[in-house]
Amino acid sequence: MSPTHPRTAALSGILLSLLSLLNARAAEQAGADDKGQPKMDKTDVPAWKETVRDRLWLWGHPAGAHNRQYGLQQDSAITPAAAAQSLGIRNILMVRYGGVPAPPFGEYARAVAGLDHVVWSVEGAGGDDVDAALGLRKTLPNLRGLMMDDYFQRVRPAAAPLPGMWLAQNEVEFPVILTLRFAQTLAPNRMELTQSNWRTGDYLSKDFAIDLSPDGTAWQEVAHDTLPAKGGATVSLKLPGSAAKAMRVRILSTHDTKPALSCGLRRVRLWAGDREIPSAQIKAEASSEYPGHPAENVLSDAIPEHPFSLDALRRLRKRLDDAAPPLDLWVVLYTHEFDMPILKEHLDLCDVVTMWTWRASDLALLDKNMARFEETVGKKRKVLGLYMYDYGTGKPMPVDLIRQQCETGLRWLREKRIEGMIFLASCIADLPLEAVEWSRRWIAKVGDEPL
Numbered sequence: 001m002s003p004t005h006p007r008t009a010a011l012s013g014i015l016l017s018l019l020s021l022l023n024a025r026a027a028e029q030a031g032a033d034d035k036g037q038p039k040m041d042k043t044d045v046p047a048w049k050e051t052v053r054d055r056l057w058l059w060g061h062p063a064g065a066h067n068r069q070y071g072l073q074q075d076s077a078i079t080p081a082a083a084a085q086s087l088g089i090r091n092i093l094m095v096r097y098g099g100v101p102a103p104p105f106g107e108y109a110r111a112v113a114g115l116d117h118v119v120w121s122v123e124g125a126g127g128d129d130v131d132a133a134l135g136l137r138k139t140l141p142n143l144r145g146l147m148m149d150d151y152f153q154r155v156r157p158a159a160a161p162l163p164g165m166w167l168a169q170n171e172v173e174f175p176v177i178l179t180l181r182f183a184q185t186l187a188p189n190r191m192e193l194t195q196s197n198w199r200t201g202d203y204l205s206k207d208f209a210i211d212l213s214p215d216g217t218a219w220q221e222v223a224h225d226t227l228p229a230k231g232g233a234t235v236s237l238k239l240p241g242s243a244a245k246a247m248r249v250r251i252l253s254t255h256d257t258k259p260a261l262s263c264g265l266r267r268v269r270l271w272a273g274d275r276e277i278p279s280a281q282i283k284a285e286a287s288s289e290y291p292g293h294p295a296e297n298v299l300s301d302a303i304p305e306h307p308f309s310l311d312a313l314r315r316l317r318k319r320l321d322d323a324a325p326p327l328d329l330w331v332v333l334y335t336h337e338f339d340m341p342i343l344k345e346h347l348d349l350c351d352v353v354t355m356w357t358w359r360a361s362d363l364a365l366l367d368k369n370m371a372r373f374e375e376t377v378g379k380k381r382k383v384l385g386l387y388m389y390d391y392g393t394g395k396p397m398p399v400d401l402i403r404q405q406c407e408t409g410l411r412w413l414r415e416k417r418i419e420g421m422i423f424l425a426s427c428i429a430d431l432p433l434e435a436v437e438w439s440r441r442w443i444a445k446v447g448d449e450p451l
Helices: 006-029 080-087 106-111 130-137 295-299 310-322 343-347 360-377 399-414 434-446
Strands: 056-060 091-094 117-122 143-148 176-186 190-195 207-213 220-226 234-238 244-251 264-272 282-286 328-334 352-356 381-387 421-424
Touching: 056 080, 080 091, 080 106, 080 434, 117 130, 130 143, 130 310, 143 310, 176 264, 176 295, 220 234, 244 264, 264 295, 282 295, 310 328, 310 343, 328 343, 328 360, 328 381, 343 360, 352 360, 360 381, 360 399, 381 399, 399 421, 399 434
Parallel strands: 056 091, 056 421, 091 117, 117 143, 143 328, 328 352, 352 381, 381 421
Antiparallel strands: 176 244, 176 282, 190 234, 190 264, 207 220, 207 244
16 A cells, blocks of 8 residues: 555544544534543433343341241351342342341441442331431442331321330340339339230230349349230239339240230339329330330330321431432332232332232232232332242242242343342341252343343
8 A cells, every 4th residue: 555645644634633523512512422422420320220130139137137037947147248249139128127237327338338229228217217227328329219128017007096115026035124214212012014005916925024123233023924915905013112223024925926926015104102103203125126116115105106107108208309319219018918008198109119929829829919019009110029938937938939930020020010129138148048049040140131
């Protein structure tokens, strides 16, 4: 090839420079960068990517959360972040279990800061953990929303408010101790205990003992009795009237025959002589508390604003909309809750609804329930929840049923009927369960397939 004449080369260079300048200006006007690629604002991050793996989520619990529960015979030690890595999942829902982790959540948040997306759980719409969860945005730039777990099991109809009560954590170890400390030395000679009155009929305390302490450290049992297995039932006891700085109510057993397998009390009242001891002179604490149901509730007849109420949900909705950037509100909906009359007004305030089948035997109705789910939640964004263990019966999930859930979920992803799948839970990811291992292999196989 013969060399190019110098004048021709110079002219060509000028023309190329002009062409480059014109292209750059056109790209700028069209919203493109200097390489002609579309510009993207840093805040305009797509909510969803385009591979199967990008639509997969892990349900994260603190390490060991399910140990020796639900029929699990071996202990797990894996953390949520390690479980996500082990399963090949890059998005996580961090869900408190039995009040753990307690606010602030910094340690747990930092551990999942390297994942693509994080959604953090709150105990209802008005619990004491909402502020702490919203405060995670500085620690978690990948925070995308808040999740309300088991919301409709605990939602409070506005027309039927209930007084507050103290409840212990689910499947608690007995004895559970409720301690009442007095502001000054008192001589209680009578007390009244009121049974819990939870709407599902559990958290029913059974046998109990009463201890008194003259100094708040040394204890002597002074009474022993049994609460009836009826919500709101009351038992009155005579006490010796000896000087005391503190009292303990030791709950020794439960009437519950199904979860929660726990205990609680609606009210505790004390008398010295003929005079009721004011609640202001007593401080209550407990060895176990279910979030939102603290020990101090036994000292008052007041009806607290419940975190599982429509008014609380409306306020949370506004806070999420005012956030910068706005955050999504996720909620759990079980297939056996589809007929609840309160669903619509609560779902209207949510962004993402997740569908869960509690018992593995009901997975035979998965397709039929999906149709009902779509009818129930309408245009709300939908995500499928998948159990890798049959928590409803306390048995391992059969491999054919985890395969059904995964393959059906993938089909619905491709059909755009759902936009994500959640594997539950991180705290069994290191146990020798066939459904967990099958899920791990399936994710590795299909995770990078395009949608």
